Amino acid sequence: MKLQLALDLVNIPEGISVVREVEAFIDVVEIGTPVVINEGLRAVKEMKEAFPNLTVLADLKIMDAGGYEVMKASEAGAGIVTVLGATDDSTIKGAVEEAKKHGSEILVDMINVKDIEQRAKEVDALGVDYICVHTGYDLQAAGENSFEQLRTIKRVVKNAKTAVAGGIKLETLSEVIQAQPDLVIVGGGITGKDDKKAVAQEMQRLIKEAVTV
Numbered sequence: 384m385k386l387q388l389a390l391d392l393v394n395i396p397e398g399i400s401v402v403r404e405v406e407a408f409i410d411v412v413e414i415g416t417p418v419v420i421n422e423g424l425r426a427v428k429e430m431k432e433a434f435p436n437l438t439v440l441a442d443l444k445i446m447d448a449g450g451y452e453v454m455k456a457s458e459a460g461a462g463i464v465t466v467l468g469a470t471d472d473s474t475i476k477g478a479v480e481e482a483k484k485h486g487s488e489i490l491v492d493m494i495n496v497k498d499i500e501q502r503a504k505e506v507d508a509l510g511v512d513y514i515c516v517h518t519g520y521d522l523q524a525a526g527e528n529s530f531e532q533l534r535t536i537k538r539v540v541k542n543a544k545t546a547v548a549g550g551i552k553l554e555t556l557s558e559v560i561q562a563q564p565d566l567v568i569v570g571g572g573i574t575g576k577d578d579k580k581a582v583a584q585e586m587q588r589l590i591k592e593a594v595t596v
């Protein structure tokens with residue numbers, strides 16, 4: 384089980400400075416969608432140059448032109464690129480094909496997919512690397528989370544690794560860990576804290592403990 388830090392509300396120097404604090408405790412650093420919108424794929428490139436040992440995820444939330452966008456993100460240094468599960472199978476197939484050429488991986492984000500069970504089965508058959516349940520900021524504000532959806536994909540996904548994102552905090556991490564996702568994605572639960580290092584360290588400890596039990 385790996386820990387991914389999501390950077391959403393920072394510019395590139397601020398993002399690099401946050402990662403410096405927590406790099407020993409995370410496996411993947413996400414360049415969040417707002418950062419890509421503000422800074423472009425330069426953010427992926429500069430993060431990978433600053434932390435060559437970390438996997439950089441480009442949260443492009445691709446909806447079309449899967450092959451082209453995965454090519455650009457992979458060339459910038461992304462080890463994982465996100466595609467939306469709500470899009471057409473042809474976009475996901477194009478993304479998977481292109482990722483294979485670069486040795487990068489595809490994470491399909493199931494945000495706002497209505498029938499998670501059915502779509503997860505379909506997406507799993509397309510050869511993607513991760514399937515991620517995700518409650519976005521707007522639904523988090525309405526008190527929702529993806530813990531039940533995580534249990535659903537754990538049941539039906541046979542090939543891909545599973546991931547979960549959306550409002551995960553230190554206080555809720557144990558519930559998430561119980562469902563045994565392969566990747567836990569945390570943004571504000573770390574970046575919003577004064578002592579980011581202590582929170583990331585404790586999260587990594589809980590994850591390692593769960594994996595060894």
Ligand SMILES: O=C(CO)[C@H](O)[C@H](O)COP(=O)(O)O
Pocket residue numbers: 389390391413415416442518519520548549550551568569570571572
């Ligand atoms: O993709 C995202 C928003 O669309 C975020 O990166 C993801 O939800 C993780 O951040 P947080 O833990 O703050 O919810």
